[in-house]
Amino acid sequence: MIYPDTQLLIDGIWRDAADGRTLPVENPATGQQIGRVAHAARADLDQALASAQKGFEIWRDFTPAKRSIILRKAAALLRERADGIALLLTLEQGKPLVEAKGETLAAADIIEWFAEEGFRVYGRLVPHRADLSIRQMVLKDPVGPVAAFTPWNFPINQIARKIGAGLAAGCSIIVKPPEETPASPAAFIRTFQDAGLPGGVLGVVYGIPSEISEYLIASPIIRKVTFTGSTPVGKLLAGLAGQHMKRVSMELGGHAPVIICEDADITLAANSVGKAKFRNAGQVCISPTRFLVHNSVKARFETAMSAVAQSLKVGDGTQDGVQMGPLANPRRIAAMEEFQTDAVARGARLLAGGSRIGEVGNFWAPTVLTDVPLDARLFNDEPFGPVAGIRGFDRLEDAIAEANRLSFGLAGYAFTSSLANADLLARRVEVGMMWINTPAAASAELPFGGIKDSGYGTEGGPEALEAYLNTRAVVVANI
Numbered sequence: 255m256i257y258p259d260t261q262l263l264i265d266g267i268w269r270d271a272a273d274g275r276t277l278p279v280e281n282p283a284t285g286q287q288i289g290r291v292a293h294a295a296r297a298d299l300d301q302a303l304a305s306a307q308k309g310f311e312i313w314r315d316f317t318p319a320k321r322s323i324i325l326r327k328a329a330a331l332l333r334e335r336a337d338g339i340a341l342l343l344t345l346e347q348g349k350p351l352v353e354a355k356g357e358t359l360a361a362a363d364i365i366e367w368f369a370e371e372g373f374r375v376y377g378r379l380v381p382h383r384a385d386l387s388i389r390q391m392v393l394k395d396p397v398g399p400v401a402a403f404t405p406w407n408f409p410i411n412q413i414a415r416k417i418g419a420g421l422a423a424g425c426s427i428i429v430k431p432p433e434e435t436p437a438s439p440a441a442f443i444r445t446f447q448d449a450g451l452p453g454g455v456l457g458v459v460y461g462i463p464s465e466i467s468e469y470l471i472a473s474p475i476i477r478k479v480t481f482t483g484s485t486p487v488g489k490l491l492a493g494l495a496g497q498h499m500k501r502v503s504m505e506l507g508g509h510a511p512v513i514i515c516e517d518a519d520i521t522l523a524a525n526s527v528g529k530a531k532f533r534n535a536g537q538v539c540i541s542p543t544r545f546l547v548h549n550s551v552k553a554r555f556e557t558a559m560s561a562v563a564q565s566l567k568v569g570d571g572t573q574d575g576v577q578m579g580p581l582a583n584p585r586r587i588a589a590m591e592e593f594q595t596d597a598v599a600r601g602a603r604l605l606a607g608g609s610r611i612g613e614v615g616n617f618w619a620p621t622v623l624t625d626v627p628l629d630a631r632l633f634n635d636e637p638f639g640p641v642a643g644i645r646g647f648d649r650l651e652d653a654i655a656e657a658n659r660l661s662f663g664l665a666g667y668a669f670t671s672s673l674a675n676a677d678l679l680a681r682r683v684e685v686g687m688m689w690i691n692t693p694a695a696a697s698a699e700l701p702f703g704g705i706k707d708s709g710y711g712t713e714g715g716p717e718a719l720e721a722y723l724n725t726r727a728v729v730v731a732n733i
Contacts, residue, residue, distance in 0.1 A: 374716065481502075514547040
C-alpha cells in the first residue's frame with residue numbers, strides 16, 4: 255500500500271489547506287517520512303465552523319431511524335475496509351496489524367451500538383400539579399456543533415466513541431485528529447460520507463493543536479467540547495471552554511494501580527495485566543502501571559511478570575508474529591530511559607528489559623522493575639510506555655491507600671479469590687473503571703471515563719449520549 259497524503263474535510267469535500275501548508279508524517283518503526291498532512295489555516299477553520307452549523311441544521315431534523323440507517327451502513331463499510339485501514343494505522347502509529355485491525359473492528363461495533371442507542375433518547379411527561387389538561391414535557395435536543403480532539407495512541411477508536419454518540423444524538427462534529435496519525439482517521443471518516451452522511455455534519459481539520467483548539471472552542475458556533483489526552487492539556491482546554499460556557503467531556507491521563515492479593519491466581523494475574531501492560535507499547539490510557547503485590551506472593555508474581563515481558567516479540571507492526579511495536583516518537587524513548595534511570599537510582603531492581611532495541615525506529619524492550627520506591631517518578635507520573643513497576647504490601651488497606659494516593663482516577667485492576675476483598679476493592683479504589691480478576695474489556699455499552707484528575711463525563715453506555723443533549727422543559731396549556 256502507498257501511504258496517502260491526508261487532506262482536510264470541509265463541507266463534505268476533501269481539500270488542501272487554503273495556504274497550502276502541510277506537516278510531515280513519520281513511520282515510528284523506521285523513523286522515515288511516509289507522507290504529509292494538510293495544516294489548516296484560519297480561513298479553513300472559519301469554513302469548517304460555518305459548514306458544521308449548516309450540517310447541524312440539517313442533521314438535527316433527521317429522525318433517529320434515518321440517522322441509524324447511515325450509522326449502521328458506515329459500520330458495515332468500516333468492516334469491509336478494515337484490512338486497508340488497519341495497515342494505514344500500523345504504518346503511522348506502529349501497533350501490530352492484529353491490534354490495528356482489532357481497533358478498526360471495535361470502532362465498527364461502537365458506531366453500530368450508538369446507531370441503535372439513538373432510538374432510546376427519550377423525554378417524558380410530568381403531570382401538572384393543578385390542571386391535568388396542561389402538558390408538561392421534558393425534551394431532549396442535540397446540543398449543537400461539537401469540537402472533538404483525539405489522540406494518536408488509538409486514532410480510530412477514540413474518534414469512534416465521540417462521533418458515535420454525537421451523531422446518534424443529532425449533533426454535527428468537527429474532529430481534530432492527531433497529526434502524527436492522520437490517514438487512518440480520514441479513511442474511517444470516509445465511511446460515513448460513503449454511507450450518505452450529509453456534507454457538513456462531519457468535518458476534519460489538522461494543524462497545530464493549541465491553535466486549532468483555542469480558535470474552535472472560542473467560536474460561538476461550537477456548543478460542546480470533547481477531548482481525550484493528557485491531564486495538563488485537558489485542564490487547559492476545560493478552562494478555555496469554561497470561559498465560553500461550553501459543555502465539556504474530558505477523558506484524561508491515567509496511572510492505573512493493580513492490586514495483587516495474597517489469595518490471587520498469580521498465573522491469571524500475570525497473563526492478564528502483563529499483556530495489557532505492553533499492549534500498544536504501553537501507550538494506553540488505561541494501561542496497568544503501578545503493581546502493588548502482597549509480599550507473600552511478590553516473588554512468584556515478579557517471575558511470572560518478567561516471563562511475560564521477555565516472551566513478547568518486538569518489531570515492525572507490519573511483520574508477522576510481532577506482539578509489540580515501537581513507541582510513537584523518539585521523545586518516548588528518552589522518557590523511558592528517564593523513568594528507569596530514576597527508579598534504579600532510588601533503589602529499584604531491574605528484572606526484565608530496560609534498554610532500547612536497535613538504532614532504527616523507536617523500540618524499547620518490555621521492562622519490569624521491582625522494589626520501586628514511592629518517591630520514584632514511575633510511581634508518581636504516568637510513563638505511557640512499556641515500563642512496569644512493582645512494590646510489595648502487607649495489608650490490603652495499605653494497598654488501597656496507595657492506589658488512591660495519586661490524583662489520577664481512570665482505571666484500576668485487582669486480583670483476589672475472596673468475595674470480601676473484591677467487594678472492598680470495588681467500593682474503595684477511586685477509579686472510573688475497575689476490572690477484578692479479568693483484563694480490561696471496554697465495550698460500547700459500558701461507561702468509559704475517569705474521576706478526579708482523570709476527567710469527567712463518559713464515552714460509553716447510554717450515559718455517553720447525555721453529554722450531547724440539552725434537557726428542556728416545555729409547558730403547553732390548552733386555550
